[in-house]
Amino acid sequence: MTAIEAFDAVDLIHTKRDRGELSEPQINWLIDAYTRGYVGDEQMAAMTMAIFLNGMTRAEIRSLTMAMLASGxxxxxxxxxxxxxxxxxxxGVGDKITLPLMPLVAVFGAAVPQLSGRGLGHTGGTLDKLESISGWRANLTNAEMLQQLQELGGxxxxxxSGLAPADGKLYALRDITGTVEAIPLIASSIMSKKIAEGTSALVLDVKFGSGAFLKDIERSRELARTMVELGEDAGVATSALLTNMNVPLGFAIGNANEVRESVEVLAGGGPADVVELTVALAEEMLSLAGITGVDVGAALTDGRAMDKWRAVIRAQGGDPDAALPVARETHVVLAERSGVLVEQQALPFGIGAWRLGAGRARKQDPVQHAAGIDLHAKPGDTVVQGQPLFTLSADEPARFARALEAVAGAWRIGDPGEPxxxxxxxxxxxxxxx
Structure with a gap:
């Protein structure tokens, strides 16, 4: 005997198409029915487009998030x-902040369960970066993860795959139906997984600008507010920092070179912008966890964060002293004139690094850990004609032409005093x- 479904997908699509509001039971049924295959991809594609065009109320977004959370x-x-x-x-582009941030926060007695992903397109993946380290492994059992958090704090x-499986299915559909940028869908996707991970406090680094997922700061602000509300509704202490991704973060864009730059930060050096954001996020994470009155920056300069990094890398099979991969070929771009570097757009440099082999076009593609771009100057720096501006690295020199196409016009040298x-x-x- 065939079970009778509680709702009909077409009725729900009509409601959202006509700017109506879906109830919690309707949303719960929709996500469950889609996860088990009763609602087809073509019906959910229509629903996601209706959501993209008409939005959702706070109550609907909360119901959607909790329904995806309940799927696993x-x-x-x-x-x-x-x-x-x-x-x-x-x-974003050059966003390696997780690498120095996790050990830095763990120094102060908090547990940091940083469940991360892989890169797709121009945005790099934390796991891809760390796999540049000889022997390091990304896949841990829950028991291994809990033991490492207990012993090392990070x-x-x-x-x-058991966390919010409905989100994995829905994200793949959004990716091929032009609905990735729908804020209710972005927010519920991120927050269903983060709430499922079980952390009691969460800080969101929401980017805006050239190299960001959402270019416009108003849209990024709306996404940040929506996610903070979802976290708070679920009992997770949540805050967000809106951060600038018009310019690449740091000087390194890639995998192995971003690990190298992260280690520089942990050694008390590194680029000023990477240090600034790492410290700001660490202070915010610790504050939400109830740990205050600590000198976060000192743990970078006195070696405590580095000691924690080395211990965590070793615990996951990695050798923190092993040489990182180096590309077989390099191509250096020189300054054509003297002046001030007044522009350096993040997105083209991210695409350039991707074309060199640092990223992937499909989830199953391998990455080249040594491929990427190293910047030698940042906006505001004075440069001299003939000085290196950036270096492209790749294992196959044939990749340089398309990477240079991507970054053409992405930087500009102006006169002193120019904005x-x-x-x-x-x-x-x-x-x-x-």
Whole structure:
């Protein structure tokens, strides 16, 4: 005997198409029916487009998030005996912040369960970067992850497929139907996974600008507010920093070279913008976890964060002293004139690094860990004719032509006193109730 379904997908599509509001039971049924295959991809594609065009109320977005959360397992770190705090970035160019951030926060007694992903397109993946380290492994069992959090206070590993499986299915559909940028769908996608991960505090690094997922700061602000509300509704202490992605973060764009730059930060050096954002996010994560009155920056300069990094890398099979991969070929771009570097757009440099082999076009594609771009100057710097501006690295020199096409016109040298087009401060604002 065939079971009778509680709702009909076509009725729900009509409601959303005509700007109506879906109830919690309707959304719960829709996500469950889609996960088990009763609602087809063509019907969910129509629904996602209706959501993209007409939006959702706060109640609908909360119901959608909780329905996706309920589609899989939910982790708990209650037995650790220490506060848990996590960070999620919406992604950008040269965004290697997770690497120095996790050990830095773990120094101060918080547990940092940093479940990360792989890169797709011009945004790099944390796991791809770390796999540049000889022997390091991304896949841990839940028991291994809990043991590492207990003993060392931090872990960076792949998220299990059991967390919010409805989101994985829905994301793949959004990717091929032109609905990736729908804020209700972005917010519920990110937050269903983060709430499922079981952290008690979460800081969101929401990017805006040339190299960001959402270019416009107003849209990024709307996404940040929506996600903070979802976290708070679910009992997770949540805040967001709106951060500038008009210019690449740091000097390294790629995988192995971003690990190298992260280690420089952990050694008390590194680029000023990477240090600034790492420290700001660490302070925010610790504050939400109830840990205050600590000198975060000191842990970078006195070696504590580096010691934690080395211990965590070793715990996951990696050799922190092993040489990182180096590309077989390089191509250096020189300054054609003297002056001031007034522009350096993030997105073209991200695409350039991707074309060199640092990223992937499809999920199953391998990455070349040594491929990427190293910048030698940042906006505002004085440059001299003939000085190296950036270096392209790849294993196959045939890749240089298309990478150079991508970055053509992405930087400009102006005269002293000319305005620098960097999009303003690195951290634009904080969003949160605390």
């Amino acid at each position: 397992e939910r982790m708990s770190f209650a037995g650790l005996g220490k506060p848990t705090t996590d960070k999620h970035s919406t992604g 872990v960076i590993c792949a998220a299990g 620098v087009l960097d999009g303003g401060p690195l951290i634009a604002e904080r969003i949160g109730s605390r």
